[in-house]
Amino acid sequence: MNSNYNFAYLDEGSKREVRRTILKAIALPGYQTPFGSRELPISRGWGTGGLQITLSLLLPQDVLKVIDQGNDDSVNAVSIKRFIDECSDVETTTDSTKATLIQSRHRIPEIPLRNDQILVLQVPEPEPLRLVEGSEALTRQMHADRDYSLMWLRLFEDLVQFGEITAAAGYPVMVEERYLMSPSPIPRYDVPRLNMSECLCLFGAGREKKIYAIPPYTSVEALTFEDVPFSIESFGDQACAKCGAVGVFLDEIYDQRTGEKYYQCSDSGYCKSRVENAV
Amino acid sequence: MRSDPALSLKNLTVCYGGGCEACRGEMAKGMKKNRCPVCGSIWALREVSLSLFSGEILGVVGESGSGKSSLLKCLYFDEIPLGGQLTLPDIAENAFSLSRQAQRRIRNAHMGMVHQNPMLGLRMDYSAAANIAENLIAANCRNVRLLQDRIDELLDIVEMSSYRRRETPRHFSGGMQQRVQIAKAIANRPDILLLDEVTTGLDLSVQAKILDVLKKIIRDFNISAVLVSHDLAVIRMLAHRTVVMLDGKIIEQGLTDQVLEDPQHFYTQQLVHSLLCI
Structure with a gap:
């Protein structure tokens, strides 16, 4: 550990603020909670949202696993692991069962996670409605009104044009039948695994300055028409x-x-x- | 036609610009023009009251800026009025004071709107089928088979070939775009249809076809309609009753033939006279 850094890089005040945001996000499953995203020594879009969550929650006794598209050895995963190692000295692992904190991009580990583990997912675009509405003011209004008909329309348009719903990664889901949420660009295969998951799932978007959460045992349903069932790869x-x-x-x-x-x-x-x- | 009103509007007031001491209250009513000389606010609608009866087509005529489109926007809950009361069947409260969600529910279940400009009423990047399905989906229909069947039915009603369902409206002619808009507007079998200059900008033969389609729909499905138009010929052809608006006020109203054959107000006389001159 490089002693010039504070433990886990961020100052304690920043960590506290991120943790408060996480608590709010847990209290409102699926709701995108704004937070003051900090500057980090990696670029926006390279996992700064997930990294800030990880750094804020990290304790000296934690065992950390970082994966990128399921891979422990990809550039992004190795860089993040090396950075955290430099500023915290926590133990790292490639074994999902041993990890207490798992930061991931685009995948959920294959084995079902336990309720003493936390999964942190990096999110490039937290707003699922951005695909159908460019205005932040209007998408917030839609969430407030629980008006997601435009997303349904988008799915229907796919069925009209291609005979199937083409959304592959980041398939929109309803959390606790209240908020429409982007599960980050995970494949469809991983979407049902979020439903009633035992572990706490946190989603961080550093560039968009949003954190949202799926607490353990929360209902997460992929948007599907009555007669077109949701299918996985x-x-x-x-x-x-x-x-x-x-x-x-x-x-x-x-x-x-x-x-x-x-x-x-x-x-x-x-x-x-x-x-x-x-x- | 039944005598119970499909909607009843009382003292509808819309102001763009907030108003000032000088133009609020009595001044707003008393002002000759609808623009406040002090603050420049536009009183688009000034205590407008009207009723629309079941199965009736109510024509609204007036010059540009007289408040016709603002009236339709308020009825479709696209505009928040400064004051006024909208009474709808089976809704005890003033519909203008309901929550946005409740207004949206009413709009999805009971109303359809056809805009003058198809860009306002249609999503140009989505197929015709998806455009027609939008109101059905907004009204919580989540069954693709039902949606497809209803779309086919609606395309048939507006006399459009179903093979064009996958094309986007940006590739359609003006008349075709209006047909898609009409199909979208009647998708949920609304009680009230709001038609804002539906035939403006179309050539005469297309105008006639669109008007025939509208007339048939309104008759067959017993829909009440508010028809805004500059074109007195369109009003004469479709409207049972007509109101004439000027500077945000209704200056004359009555049976369409009565208003057009025997206009009482000077402005209406000018309007009818201008039609004869053309």
Whole structure:
């Protein structure tokens, strides 16, 4: 740890303010709570929202896991891990079961999380209605009125034009039948896993200065028409080429030399633990 | 036509600009013009009262700036009036004093609006089908099969080919855009249809077709309508009763034939005379 930094980089006042915002966000599941987003030594759009939540909640005894698109070793994950390590010295892990705090981008870890864990998701665009309405004033009004017909219209337009709903990542969800929420750009596969999840899920958008939350055991429903059920990505009977897992979210990979297509677990920590257990 | 009113409006007042001591109260009523000489506020509607009866088409005529469109905006809850009372069947309170959500519910269930400018009434980036479905979705219809069936039915009513349902209105002619707007407006089987200069800017043959479609819809579905138009020929063709507006006030009203054949107010006489001159 570099002793010139305060523990977990942010000053205690800033951390307190972020924690207060988190408490408010937990009290209003799915509501985008504004907060004073701080400057960090990484660029906006590279996970500053999630990072501020992580830094505010971090305790010396925490075990941290940082993943990017399910991968523990991607540039974004490694950079964030290295930064936190430099200013806090907390233990880091790739094992989701050991982590107390998991910061993620675009994925939820494969194993179901427990109620003593916190999942922090980085969010590029917190407003699900931005796709259909450009004005912040109007989207706030729509949330206040619980008027989400424009989002439904957007989904219907997809059905008219393409015969299916094309939204892949960040599929809009209703939280506790009150607020429409963007679950961050997680794949559809992860959306049902937010419903009644045991762990606390926090969402941070640093550039947009918003934090929102899904407390444990909260209802999270994907928007669906009565006769068009919500569907998740299907990989058929494909198995992970490394660990042989089936029924998990897989990445499609092409071998550069042979051009052969194969599949691999998107959650690298999960894959690694399966391989180690098998050995 | 039944005699119970589909809506009843009392002392509707709309002011753009907030007003001042000089133009509020008695002055607003007494002012000859609707623009306050002191603060420049525009009194778009000054204590307008009218009733619309079930199955009736009420024509509203007047020059530009007389308050016709403001009247429709207030009736559609797009404009918050300074004062006035709107009474609707089965709603005990003044509809203007209801919450925004309640007003939206009333609008979705009981009203449809066709704008003069299709850009105001349609989403140009969405297909015709989605545009027509918008009001149905706003009224909580979440069944795609029902939506599709109703869209086909509505396209048939407005005499549009259903193969154009996937096209966006920006690729349609003015007449086609108005047909989509009409289909959207009647999607929820409204009791009241608000028509704001629906045929303005269309050529005569298209105008005639649109008016025929409207006439048929209003008759077949027993809808009450408020028809705003500059065109006295359109008013004569469709409206049972007509009100004439000038500077935010109703200056004359009566049966359409009576108003057009025997106008009492000087302005109405000029208006009818100008039609004869053309």
